[in-house]
Amino acid sequence: MRASTQAAKPVLVRLTEADLPPVVALEAAHVWPTGGSASQLRSVLADPATAVFGLMAGETPLGGDGLVAYATVARLPFEAELQAILVDGARRGQGLAGTLLGVVVDQAREWGSERLLLEVRAGNLAAIALYRRGGFGEDGRRRGYYPPREPGALREDAVLMSLPLVRTPAT
Template sequence: MPGAIELPVEILPMSATDIDDVFAIELGVCPFPWGPGNFKDCLQSGYSCRVCRIGGELVGYFVVMLAVDDAHLLTIGVADKWQGKGFGARLLRHAMHVGREQGAQTFLLEVRPSNAKAVSLYRHFGFKQIGVRRNYYPAENGREDALVMTYPLAELTT
């Protein structure tokens, strides 16, 4: 598009000052959102917490916890107005690289079966389902299972 201005996309370490904006996104995209305290705890625990900014606006985030040889994606989210534009894929790819840089051999995550967009994204990346955690997530009418999916980080390319 002639004359269009490309805004810079940055993926940066999350800081305590980002938590209100991260929580606002979390409220909009998760049926049972984490609270600000969850994100503060992750920062204090030294987990890999990142935010995505476009022209300074916070549009997404992720949290990865390293556990032995696994990088475990604890949460990932993209603001509603930025969904469908490739930012979820960009954040996921970055999270996987963070895990590999920290020495993880595999990337692990749980996802609600009802979250079809997320399941599709993970399968597109080559994640394989390795199990089900019964009654893992809170749901409107009780609990919902989680699909456990994994990806071998040795296969990760740019």
């Protein structure tokens, strides 16, 4: 079944609280030990100020192993925050994160957000490159923000980035 899942063209869906099992499964398989718990993920999926988009492998129904990627964006008073993009390791390098990033940017614009904010591990070079290609600029760093990935390793910086969504008049 894995081979057919990889060959299927992903379908974009808006995830809800009912879609918790595949989100939890994807998180459990691919996130560092600090990933979200089932109760945290349930809260995110139920939050009306948050949009969660998923990419399903072909026509595989929710609840199975069809969820291959998802992104979470939260609506703030004047901005939006990209909280997560997660792609199944077997599907990386296929443009899925870029697809989800575009959907998140569209959602933030639809909300009328002035900027889209995010933070990313300094060592996640692929994600940083994706965000830069998407027009994000670096706003700063939180030194030693993330816990080490492995025992004995150093803490890792968080890179703060943003994308302006509204044009300001030239002065």
